Amino acid sequence: MKKLMTLAASAAMAMSLSTGANAQSFGDCASANKVTFDGTIVDAAIATPDLSTLVDLVVAAGLADTLATTPDITVFAPTNDAFGALPAPLVDAVVADTDLLTAVLTYHVTTGAPDPRRAFDNIAKRKATLQGQSVYFGRADGKARVNMAEVDCTAVKTDNGTVWIIDSVLLPAL
Incomplete structure (x- = not known):
């Protein structure tokens, strides 16, 4: 726990660097460097206040250890506002069913280090x-997208993978 508190300041700084980056043009966005965070994907998420809902749900689903120890993964991390935009009955239904919650959360995780900013063609x-x-990675309105969620320009590289902040919750077909 002490390590998490120590990491909080540097993670908050790294994530705050990324949240203002959307004002850049798409070309600049595609070449933005990743911010490095000294800790796991879970440590970085815990240290980022705007991801507290995601962290709570990851813990509720029992996925924190898996996401902290699995190497070479990428997490597309919805903000608190993204979760807040969902209808409350939908959130309640997902949270009440651990299997469904796990399906929704693991739909935000890929292996490797895909860069959604690099989907330049149509x-x-x-x-x-x-x-x-x-x-699916692509562009809409000059913005990098995963499915239709807008991807923040700057990724955070952690000890076991990469985090991309997104503005919407990705929902799999179930």
């Missing part, structure tokens, strides 16, 4: 998720 790129279905 053909959507796809990547399988840990949930089993694929997410």
Whole structure:
């Protein structure tokens, strides 16, 4: 726990660097460097206040250890506002069913380090998720997207993978 508190300041700084980056043009966004965080994906999320809902749900689903120890993964992390935009009955239903919650959360995780900013052509790129279905990378309105969620320009590189902040919750077909 002490390590998490120590990491909080540097993670908050790293994540705050990324949240203001959307004002850049798409070309600048595609070449933005990743911010490095000294800790796991879970440590970085815990240290980022705007991801507290995601952290609470990851803990509720029992996925924290898996996401902290699995190497070479990418998490597309919805903000608190993204979860807040969902209808309350939907959130309640998902949270009440651990299998469904796990499916939704693992739909936000891929292996490797895909960079959604690099989908420049008009053909959507796809990547399988840990949930089993694929997410799609592309552009809309000059913004990098995963499915239709806007991707923040700057990724955070952690000890076991990469975190991309997104503005919407990704929902798999169930």
